[in-house]
Amino acid sequence: MAFLTHKALTVCLAAIGLCSFAAHAQTSQYQLVKTINLPGTKGGHGDWVTYDKDTHAVWLSQSPDHNVVVIDANSMAVKKTIPGVDSGNGIDFDADHAYVTDATTGKLFVYDKHSFERVAAVDSGGKTPDGVNVDTKTGTILLANDDSNNEAVFEPKSPYKMTASFKLKPEDDKDGPDVALYVASTDRLYQPVGGKIDVIDPNTHQIEAVWDFGLKKDAKGGVYDSKTNHLIFGTSDKKMLVVDPATGKLVTTIAVAGAVDQTAIDTDKRRAFIGDKTGNLEVIDLDSNQIVDHIRTEPKVHTLTVDTTTHRVYVYLNESNKVGVYEKKS
Template sequence: MHARLGLAVFGLAALATLSPAHADAPAAPAAPLLTATTPVAVPGGPGKFDWMMIDAARHHLLASHPSHKTLVIYDLVKGDVKQIDTDGAINGEAVDEADNKLFVGGGNQKVVAFDLTTLDKLGEVALTGPADAILFNAKNGVLYADHDDGAEVWMIDPKTLKINGSVAIADAPEAIEYDPATDRLYQNIKPSNCVQVINPATNKVEATWPTAPMTSPHGIAIDSAGGRIFAAGQGKVDLMDIKTGKVLATVDIEPGYVDQIAFDSSRKRLYCASSAGVISVVDETADGATLAGKVTVPKGTHTLAVDQSTGDVWISYSDAAGSNLQKWSPAK
């Protein structure tokens, strides 16, 4: 090749290498962790919500609405909104599929039972104080109701609607969950900064696990397949070993009143609702957990539920215009 021609070709090649067309392209913006859909209006005007859950068997979203003294039932397939009178302000809800019963309880100092199909009231159980979270354990057939400002978990027979005992716990329980893999109940205690483990065979506390450095544990969620438990409080969430209670990781989340949390088992992702108007998204990893990011939602949102069949996150909130449910869809 002629020397000058060779230099010219080399120069063109060098320019091509350095040209913008061959430079590293900027990374595409990351897809949002959650994308909002149009809110679903709940009739009756503004009003505070509390605990939420998905009734997977019926594809229903349940949201307690203490300000309206109702339970909101949203059909996830048909898009219908119903409200049933709960005879006072309620906080928690639970479903007994075998007996076709729906239970609610809270500040009205009672647990009220409804027919799951007709939503007719079946009866009620008088309590000696306000309830908060309630949970039905299908294995032993007991409905558990937290004494909100007490030191006990009431045990209710769902068939007779009578209290048949209680579990002695530390004062002022918050959220309670059941894990079928370990056959244990896990109870958050906010003043004592701990999780208490209840054996349903004996209905006694068999372990107490400190949540430090996280304080005031409110929300609780379980990764049953992974053998881990999440407990969230003031600006932090703990990842704990479900058998030993060892804190494996602590993740900083949105400060403020973090109440209900929910775990997406297929994505290994935890959502923590803060009344500041933020959902903190935490990814579980093989050796711990990391903050994936934060999503801005309407202020006052402090409870949520995950539809395990779709991964959709549902929130409830109230503003000056009224009360709303809203679906937030995860990135595909």
């Protein structure tokens, strides 16, 4: 009887130990260090978030309140609210300017990123502008229009004249393009269109290849890892695609819990962060292509960025109209 009691106690303690180990293993290495209240009163489906290293600022499209919000990454506080952007989508930068698309008005807005003054508003060259990218070699601006399924090309100086426009492939895709990725080392624009990815030479405006990885749903915006020379794209198929840009071959896939929108990368820390709307951001090790951590946020979170100076992760909590700032525990 005593032996059975002792045995039962041993099993019980072992089970407690296993539970303790499991709980410890599930504890994130990242912690919330600041919650930033955004202006306005509306939560809802916001959009793109991106970090500008030159000014050490985070810009986000606060679509529900028709603003673009600029956050000072030093103080982790709102620095500027830019009104008059009805439904902001993509954001990108050059040395002096921020480029913002507005889906409702069909405009590309250009702002001085130091004074925040609007210096231009030009027609997007199509219907429902989405992603915008700056070709950092030439300064040329490339803009994808969703409902006309075309790419428009603009000069990088006033009056920001449109110099070219061409149809994306497949031309009859019902979903149109998402936010593209420009990579300077390959000098190519990788433009998701429905379930495929167009590889575009920004100098000739030619679509050199259309990558088809057998997706049932949409390909989404990607990031580039300069160490491995891998492109990493999100998808609505609940998986990430890791691609070799030299061959266009699929290196591997990484299963995630939800439909991905934006992916953020910290190449120095060898991590990528996945906005997949589940409220539990996956953290990917760029060397092993494995999920190694999660960051608990809130449901429907889908856009985020990384401050590559401090390595903090800025997550747009769009439903609650806040930004959560996370950093790795010391």
